[in-house]
Amino acid sequence: MLELAILGLLQETPMHGYELRKELSTKMGTFRAAISYGTLYPTLKRLRTAGWITESESDPSMIPPMTSKRGRVVYKITADGKERFADLLASAGPETYDDAGFGVHFAFFSRTDRATRLRILEGRRRRIEERREGLRDVLSRAAGRLDAYTLELQRHGLDAAEREVRWLEELITNERSGRAPAGSMGEIDLPAEPAADAPPEPPRPHQDRP
Amino acid sequence: MLELAILGLLQETPMHGYELRKELSTKMGTFRAAISYGTLYPTLKRLRTAGWITESESDPSMIPPMTSKRGRVVYKITADGKERFADLLASAGPETYDDAGFGVHFAFFSRTDRATRLRILEGRRRRIEERREGLRDVLSRAAGRLDAYTLELQRHGLDAAEREVRWLEELITNERSGRAPAGSMGEIDLPAEPAADAPPEPPRPHQDRP
DNA sequence: TTGCGATGTATCGGGCCGATACATCGGGGC
DNA sequence: GCCCCGATGTATCGGCCCGATACATCGCAA
Numbered sequence: 001m002l003e004l005a006i007l008g009l010l011q012e013t014p015m016h017g018y019e020l021r022k023e024l025s026t027k028m029g030t031f032r033a034a035i036s037y038g039t040l041y042p043t044l045k046r047l048r049t050a051g052w053i054t055e056s057e058s059d060p061s062m063i064p065p066m067t068s069k070r071g072r073v074v075y076k077i078t079a080d081g082k083e084r085f086a087d088l089l090a091s092a093g094p095e096t097y098d099d100a101g102f103g104v105h106f107a108f109f110s111r112t113d114r115a116t117r118l119r120i121l122e123g124r125r126r127r128i129e130e131r132r133e134g135l136r137d138v139l140s141r142a143a144g145r146l147d148a149y150t151l152e153l154q155r156h157g158l159d160a161a162e163r164e165v166r167w168l169e170e171l172i173t174n175e176r177s178g179r180a181p182a183g184s185m186g187e188i189d190l191p192a193e194p195a196a197d198a199p200p201e202p203p204r205p206h207q208d209r210p
Numbered sequence: 211m212l213e214l215a216i217l218g219l220l221q222e223t224p225m226h227g228y229e230l231r232k233e234l235s236t237k238m239g240t241f242r243a244a245i246s247y248g249t250l251y252p253t254l255k256r257l258r259t260a261g262w263i264t265e266s267e268s269d270p271s272m273i274p275p276m277t278s279k280r281g282r283v284v285y286k287i288t289a290d291g292k293e294r295f296a297d298l299l300a301s302a303g304p305e306t307y308d309d310a311g312f313g314v315h316f317a318f319f320s321r322t323d324r325a326t327r328l329r330i331l332e333g334r335r336r337r338i339e340e341r342r343e344g345l346r347d348v349l350s351r352a353a354g355r356l357d358a359y360t361l362e363l364q365r366h367g368l369d370a371a372e373r374e375v376r377w378l379e380e381l382i383t384n385e386r387s388g389r390a391p392a393g394s395m396g397e398i399d400l401p402a403e404p405a406a407d408a409p410p411e412p413p414r415p416h417q418d419r420p
Numbered sequence: 421t422t423g424c425g426a427t428g429t430a431t432c433g434g435g436c437c438g439a440t441a442c443a444t445c446g447g448g449g450c
Numbered sequence: 451g452c453c454c455c456g457a458t459g460t461a462t463c464g465g466c467c468c469g470a471t472a473c474a475t476c477g478c479a480a
Contacts, residue, residue, distance in 0.1 A: 002436080018459050026348050027360055030341070030367030033308075039436045041461055072459060095469085098243075109359035131240070138236050149319035150237055156377055157240030160370065167366055212467080228428050249467045251430055282428060305438090 001095060002035065002043050003052075005104045007085040008111070010053060010077040017041060017073065031103025044075060052081035090116050097127040118175050125168040132161040211305060212245065212253050213262075215314045217295040218321070220263060220287040227251060227283065241313025254285060262291035300326050307337040328385050335378040342371040 009015065009023050017040055025034045047053045056074050077085070089112055095101045102124045109117050135158040139151070146154070219225065219233050227250055235244045257263045266284045287295070299322055305311045312334045319327050345368040349361070356364070 016459075017461095018457095026344075026352070027356075029345060029348070029360075029364045030370060031363075033341075036437050037459095037461075038438065038463080043435085103363065106363050107360050110357040131243075134236075135240075142236070146237075147320040150317050152381075153240070153313065153316050160240060160373075163370075163373075171362075226428075227430095228426095246468050247428095247430075248432080248469065248471095253466085 001101050001104055002039060003047065004085065004088040005032075005035075005107075006040075006043065006047065006075075007052060007077060007081055007088065008104075008108045010075055011082060011085060011111075014056075014074050014076040016075065017044065020075070027107050028100075028103050029107075031099045031106075047081070048075075050084075051078060052084050053077050092119060092123065096120060097123045114175060118172065121168055121172050121175065125165060125172070128161050128164050128168065132158060132165060135161060211311050211314055212249060213257065214295065214298040215242075215245075215317075216250075216253065216257065216285075217262060217287060217291055217298065218314075218318045220285055221292060221295060221321075224266075224284050224286040226285065227254065230285070237317050238310075238313050241309045241316075257291070258285075260294075261288060262294050263287050302329060302333065306330060307333045324385060328382065331378055331382050331385065335375060335382065338371050338374050338378065342368060342375060345371060 005024055005028065006020065009020060009027070015023070017037070021035055021037070021040055024032070024040075044053070044055075048055055053075050056076060089105070089108060093101075096105055097120075102120070105112070105120050112120075135154050138146075139154050139158065215234055215238065216230065219230060219237070225233070227247070231245055231247065231250055234242070234250075254263070254265075258265055263285050266286060299315070299318060303311075306315055307330075312330070315322070315330050322330075345364050348356075349364050349368065
């Protein structure tokens, strides 16, 4: 999962670890609080070993030049890495639909073709619907044998699940009908170079924020 | 975290692993989907080694008797285990306020004294408020440089954060003013036998479910 | 009677986390 | 001029937890 996120960010521009972590934290938002260095650096090493990225020692013309001596390491994606990124983007393991996985995939939707976007959105919806049904069962069937706090926890969970399903419904509707790429470039199946930075479409479901 | 959950469930009644897992899944609801056996059994072994629980081989008078031959293992909490549970319940590490940690603590609120409940609720609120502020910053400051999907993800995250803060506010208000244990038995500091099954108080914030 | 789904116990490799250590840089206080 | 502090930056280690996998029993239906 983190692998996909790193590859995606490095596709935009080369970066060093510290920067990567900050971008990761802001772009993944809710679904992934803040990546740990104890995860980041081993993962970077793994990606380097696999050949998806390269580590280049400290750019000499850095803004704060840093008198060498353990300079910062700049990570850059390779051609193989871009291919790997495309594969991961379109892949659909079960981990694609848990909180972290979905968040990362969603964050790169502007570089994903519409068919894949719909597949992921619908898979996520199914996942949350299952959670919702489970919670409804507990609340109706076992209402009596649970204490008040546990019940309240279930209620809050059910509320969040229902809300997320509604959110996903709106996104799916938007994707399907007109308002989604479609017009500009049609549906190519996962290009290695996805036209750089032309975000295909604004979704914008919510307009009811008070 | 899982340690606390297991100890808490075994305090109600002895159980074997399979049962434990199911109880775990329903009681922790949203904040902890379904515990893996690859986690559960090693943890049980750890608890046994520490002396918090005992493993007793297959109760002979089992409903489906199971003709011995690798019978089910029933786990039971020890006196030390109950002490440990009380300590964990009242402890306040940072992991107490992440999704999983908070969910587990909350699920046992009916066996937690009011002061601790308030401390945990407020700690969680602070945590979510920080997330909320971070998301607001991103949405106001970096609105232009993010693509539409990433923006939508942040918006949805902000919405969920605001909603959870409001939920916590209600719970905190309820705890503070009257509607909370107080009346029935005052505030003992973590009794080993917490009056078995007298849930101290129904919280019930939401009444606006359509 | 065969086979399948639920029940049940257990291990293994690996991802990810928090704590920790160490080093450099810019700036504010004195 | 000096020092300390907070932000920047790289890296490791122990440990929790997960998914995949293996194996065994039970009740039931085809």
